[in-house]
Amino acid sequence: MVMLAKPAIEQFSYIRNSRPTALFPQIPVVDLSKPDSKHQIIKACEEFGFFRVINHGVPMDFISRLESEATKFFSLSLCEKEKTGQPKPYGYGNKRIGPNGDVGWVEYLLLTTNQDPNLLRFLSGENPESFRFALNNYMSAVKKMACEILEMIADGLKIQPRNVFSKLLMDEQSDSVFRLNHYPPCPDVQSLNGSNVIGFGEHTDPQIISVLRSNNTSGLQISLRDGSWISVPPDQYSFFINVGDSLQVMTNGRFESVKHRVMANGVKSRLSMIYFGGPPLSEKIAPLPSLTGGEQSLYKEFTWFEYKKSVYNSRLADNRLMHFARIAAS
Numbered sequence: 001m002v003m004l005a006k007p008a009i010e011q012f013s014y015i016r017n018s019r020p021t022a023l024f025p026q027i028p029v030v031d032l033s034k035p036d037s038k039h040q041i042i043k044a045c046e047e048f049g050f051f052r053v054i055n056h057g058v059p060m061d062f063i064s065r066l067e068s069e070a071t072k073f074f075s076l077s078l079c080e081k082e083k084t085g086q087p088k089p090y091g092y093g094n095k096r097i098g099p100n101g102d103v104g105w106v107e108y109l110l111l112t113t114n115q116d117p118n119l120l121r122f123l124s125g126e127n128p129e130s131f132r133f134a135l136n137n138y139m140s141a142v143k144k145m146a147c148e149i150l151e152m153i154a155d156g157l158k159i160q161p162r163n164v165f166s167k168l169l170m171d172e173q174s175d176s177v178f179r180l181n182h183y184p185p186c187p188d189v190q191s192l193n194g195s196n197v198i199g200f201g202e203h204t205d206p207q208i209i210s211v212l213r214s215n216n217t218s219g220l221q222i223s224l225r226d227g228s229w230i231s232v233p234p235d236q237y238s239f240f241i242n243v244g245d246s247l248q249v250m251t252n253g254r255f256e257s258v259k260h261r262v263m264a265n266g267v268k269s270r271l272s273m274i275y276f277g278g279p280p281l282s283e284k285i286a287p288l289p290s291l292t293g294g295e296q297s298l299y300k301e302f303t304w305f306e307y308k309k310s311v312y313n314s315r316l317a318d319n320r321l322m323h324f325a326r327i328a329a330s
Contacts, residue, residue: 027048027050027051027052027232027233027240028040028043028047028048028050028051029051029054029238030044030051030052030054031054031055032053032054032055033055034055037152038152038153038155038156039156041149041152042153042156042157045153045243045251045255048222048224048258049242049243049248049256050240050241050242050243050258050260051240051241052238052241053149053238053239053241056238057141057144058138058141058142058145058239060237062137062138062141063138063213065137065138066134066135066137066138066273067215067271069130069131070109070180070182071271074180074271078094081107084109087108087110090110090111090177091109091110092107092108093107093108093110094106094107094108095107097201097316098316099312100313100314100315101315102316104198104199104201105184105186105197105199106181106182106183106262107184108179108181108182110177110178111135111177111179111180113139113174113177113178135178138273139178142211142213142239143169143176143277145211145239146166146169146241146277147166147170149209149241150165150166150208150209150277151166157251157254157291158290159290159291164288165247168277168278168280169277169278169279171283174277174278174279175278175304176207176276176278177278178273178274180271180272180273181262181270181271181272181273181274182269182270182271183200183217183219183264183270183271183272185267185269186264186265186266188264188266189264189265189266197264198261198262198263198264199219199261199262199263199270200261200262201261202259202261202317203259203260203261203317204244204245204257204259204260204320205244205257206244206246206278206307206320207246207276207277207278207279208246208247208278208279209241209243209247209276209277210244210274210275210276211239211240211241211274211275212240212241212272212273213238213239213272214234214236214270214271214272215236216236217234218231218270219263219264219270220234220240220260220261220262221262221263222258222260223260242257242258242260243255243258244257244276245257245307245320246279246285248321249285249298249299249324250285250286250288250291251288252288252291252298252299253298253299254291278304278308280304281305281308282303282304282305283303284303285301285303285304285307286300297326298325299321299324299326300324300326302324307320310323310324
């Protein structure tokens with residue numbers, strides 16, 4: 001297990017959660033090598049908005065190399081990490097999540113998938129090329145998997161063309177981003193007699209699809225349709241897929257973006273790597289006509305730029321899609 005040095009995260013007032021959660025339920029598992037995987041994906045997206053994939057085709061060497069580089073980066077001094085720049089929105093940040101007051105027991109590195117050499121030149125100390133090489137290999141493989149899953153979704157929904165979703169990620173102007181989150185051990189978890197400390201507050205992902213991988217440390221939770229929270233068992237060899245807000249709109253609410261959060265761990269470091277597959281900024285997001293059944297769509301059309309701006313100006317837990325929902329006439 002990779003160990004991280006003591007992080008340079010300042011003390012702050014924690015947001016605590018006291019609601020009970022279920023432990024390690026049966027999260028949908030999809031074997032991408034099986035011929036019926038598209039049907040399993042559709043079912044999981046409808047019921048959970050979330051699932052785990054195995055036999056995903058991403059080389060373990062790509063995963064382990066990037067985890068190693070990320071570990072080196074987060075083990076640097078705060079001064080060295082801050083040389084990448086403050087997150088506006090890209091760069092290094094700690095405890096403050098976004099500009100609107102959300103905080104968590106986390107430090108992170110947010111990058112565009114079209115990498116900025118000026119941002120990456122300080123990564124991994126004196127050897128940024130090693131980090132850049134690991135990022136390129138990992139992101140390329142994960143993007144390919146995300147596109148394959150989106151094409152399976154199109155097949156399962158009987159949508160033509162089958163690249164209706166994946167082409168948005170493949171576009172040269174795709175506004176996809178990549179995030180590395182480090183949740184160091186939180187000593188206050190044990191001193192609070194089992195009370196939970198928020199590592200990353202509850203939210204949905206605004207993009208089309210999110211591909212998450214973490215080390216073998218628990219903390220991730222998702223919200224079920226009834227509002228209860230369940231813990232996701234850690235699995236360092238699999239990937240977890242989130243339905244994003246944009247996919248919810250494009251499927252006219254047939255899929256729902258999953259609300260999720262991360263709780264701090266009192267003993268182990270948690271390192272997660274997330275690829276957020278987004279469309280070009282000018283792309284118009286609206287329910288696909290083939291999925292509205294001839295009825296009025298549930299959402300107004302908007303561009304990804306408009307929605308991204310709305311998200312940036314909101315709190316994590318806000319229902320961002322509410323502002324773009326059609327209001328039924330009285």
